[in-house]
Amino acid sequence: MAAPERTPETFVSSVQRPPDFDDFWKQLLAEVAEIPLDPAMEHVPMRSTDEVDVYEIHYTSLDNVRIAGWYCVPKEAYLPPPYPGLLIVPGYVSEPTLPKSWAKQGYAAIGVAPRGKLRSNQNYNPGYPGLLVDNIVDRNTYSYRGFYIDACRAVDFALTRPEIDHSRIGVHGSSQGGALTITTAALRSDAITCGAAGAPYLCGFMESAALTHSYPYEEINEYLRLYPEREQQVRETLEYFDGNNFAPMIKSPMLVYIGLEDDVCPPETGYAVYNAMTCEKVLHTWENCAHDAGAFWEMAEIEAFLAKHLNPGNPAQRAETTVG
Amino acid sequence: MSEKPAGIDAFWQGVDDELASYPARPELENIPMRSTHFCDVYWVKLTSIGPYRIGGYLSIPHGDDPFPAIMQTPKYGSVNHVPDYNDRKRYVMFTLMHRGQRLTDSPWASAYPGLLTKGIASPETYIYRSIVADCLRGAEFLQSHPSVDANRLAIVGDDLALITAARRAEFSHVHAAGLLFYRLMEQREQSSAYPVEEVNDYLRGHPDQAEKVANTLAHIDPIHHVPSIKAKTLLSVGDDGKVGGPEWLQPLKDAIGGPVEEYRVTHRGGTDNDAIDAWLAQQLGREPMSKFRRTMP
Incomplete structure (x- = not known):
């Protein structure tokens, strides 16, 4: 009998929410709140322009790991403060971008480099491939435990900046950046005003790995090919990190966009995480698009969505295309 | 359009000579985690100029060789993926990391942003002199591998694929997309997106060096290399009137030594991935x- 055709829009995820999911993350947020943020900023004249100042930033996160990032802020002569804040969260293999084009629109924009990314990898460096399966049998040491918190901690950095309007902070990214958009909007629902998540990764981990042989999910297939006896432990760990389980915690408006031929983050899992959101939300789906998630057309939609909720000073400027 | 630098042929011949002075001394180590029931995957180490030990993923299908093969030149960024699962079923795959990228970042780790302008004031000091050498070394390794069918040997990537195909003419097919160094001094005037913006950043701080930078970049501009390509080339072409569009790429297309076909990008990744895959599969x-x-x- 022929295998059935895929119908992503009708997919029902089997991901379970552990009973202590909320406690697990509350405890981690409480733990990191005890660690001094110790924010540092160094102006980078070479990357700054007439309109935008660029800073290399650092702050301290879970396990006292020092996290790097880029902070791009409009010059006062170009646009006066206060500015809406915007976290730009990175994809799996891409290095954090300098979000200068977003700053030109009027955002105080932070390009986050969670642990393991270049400049944040002195004390933790699982590599690529490697990050997705590092300590995957143990939720208390799994790679994304600290990684998710590092992105949340960028919100704390934003809240230290007097030029940012603390009532207007958004988050945006694609692929792993889409995942971090969801987890950050959920874990920091106290501070996030809106989020735009493209091709969300880290949603339905095991279902995704079953639907594709593309990396990074192929790392899970490879790991379980070598260690099939660990599957149950892997499943148990991943439920604590699954975007589907964060989605109902989001309170702010969300834009989700997916490619209907995405071999990297299967569209089924995009629908599932969108369906799990109970906030104000909108979904854009793109026929024949893969992991690009229709970015060629979607960027204008993303800019308009963020501008509607965050009201930057110069929305007529165009942003650099977001890559995952 | 960049002018062909005086002495460019001697410059690259010097790189070839330097590379020839270092034996590659390949080491292959099987990676059980990445190997499957249909292929073996190895981490390969090779010596390039410097001397510097570079690396890459080599995947060899099970069965009777020789097999058609594809070399993937390194992307601009710190990470290159393990070769695609479907590709590993059909081809010998070799994905190279140039010096400074993840897994080849000892003793030197590249910065992003930063790589594009490292040593850019002179072609002799420019990092891409060494990175091109890394790609040439990788090509030599793959071209001489006993499992590879020399008549079905493709190279895919950006400018580095074109330059490598030009200087190591044994490739039968080329697919090039997303060119960075082609007309880069013109690109920079139309873009503030990274990595092109790295050149703008550099020249804002060093406005007196524009001529030197242009001369350095001209050494890497594929237009001065592609007349030596003998392979059949597929060029991904973007939108009319834009950087990467048909008008923009026409001079390059005209300069390529071998037969050239165009693929007009739709910006729909599913469609584009399938079309490029089908072209390569048919050719190989x-x-x-x-x-x-x-x-x-």
């Missing part, structure tokens, strides 16, 4: 395979 005598499976497992 394999069945096309979409990365996106259309039925449930």
Whole structure:
């Protein structure tokens, strides 16, 4: 009998929410709140322009790991403060971008480099491939435990900046950046005003790995090919990190966009995480698009969505295309 | 359009000579985690100029060789993926990391942003002199591998694929997309997107060096290399009137030594991935395979 055709829009995820999911993350947020943020900023004249100042930033996160990032802020002569804040969260293999084009629109924009990314990898460096399966049998040491918190901690950095309007902070990214958009909007629902998540990764981990042989999910297939006896432990760990389980915690408006031929983050899992959101939300789906998630057309939609909720000073400027 | 630098041929001959002075001394180590029931995957180490030990993933299908093969030149960024699962079923795959990228970042780790302008004031000090050498070394390794069918040997990537195909003419096919160094001094005037913006950043701080930078970049501009290409080339072409569009690429297309076909990019990744895959499969005598499976497992 022929295998059935895929119908992503009708997919029902089997991901379970552990009973202590909320406690697990509350405890981690409480733990990191005890660690001094110790924010540092160094102006980078070479990357700054007439309109935008660029800073290399650092702050301290879970396990006292020092996290790097880029902070791009409009010059006062170009646009006066206060500015809406915007976290730009990175994809799996891409290095954090300098979000200068977003700053030109009027955002105080932070390009986050969670642990393991270049400049944040002195004390933790699982590599690529490697990050997705590092300590995957143990939720208390799994790679994304600290990684998710590092992105949340960028919100704390934003809240230290007097030029940012603390009532207007958004988050945006694609692929792993889409995942971090969801987890950050959920874990920091106290501070996030809106989020735009493209091709969300880290949603339905095991279902995704079953639907594709593309990396990074192929790392899970490879790991379980070598260690099939660990599957149950892997499943148990991943439920604590699954975007589907964060989605109902989001309170702010969300834009989700997916490619209907995405071999990297299967569209089924995009629908599932969108369906799990109970906030104000909108979904854009793109026929024949893969992991690009229709970015060629979607960027204008993303800019308009963020501008509607965050009201930057110069929305007529165009942003650099977001890559995952 | 960049002017062909005086002495460019001697410059690159010097790189070839320097490379020839270092034996590659390949080491292959099987990676059980990445190997499957249909292929073995190895981490390969090679010596390039410097001397510097570079690396790459080599995947060899099970069965009777020789096999058609594809070399993937390194992307601009710190990470290159393990070769695609479907590709590993059909081809010998070799994905190179140039010096400074993840897994080849000892003793030197590249910065992003930063790589594009490292040593850019002179072609002799420019990092891409060494990175091109890394690609040439990788090509020599793959071209001489006993499992590779020399008549079905492709190279895919950006400018580095074109330059490598030009200087190591044994490749039968080339696919090039997303060119960075082609007309880069013109590109920079139309873009503030990274990595092109790295050149703008550099020249804002060093406005007196524009001429030197232009001369350095001209040494890497594929237009001065592609007349030596003998392979059949597929060029991905973007939108009319834009950087990367047909008018923009026409001079390059005209300069390529071998036969050239165009693929007009649709910006729909599923469609574009499948079209490029089908072209390569047809040229190399394999069945096309979409990365996106259309039925449930």
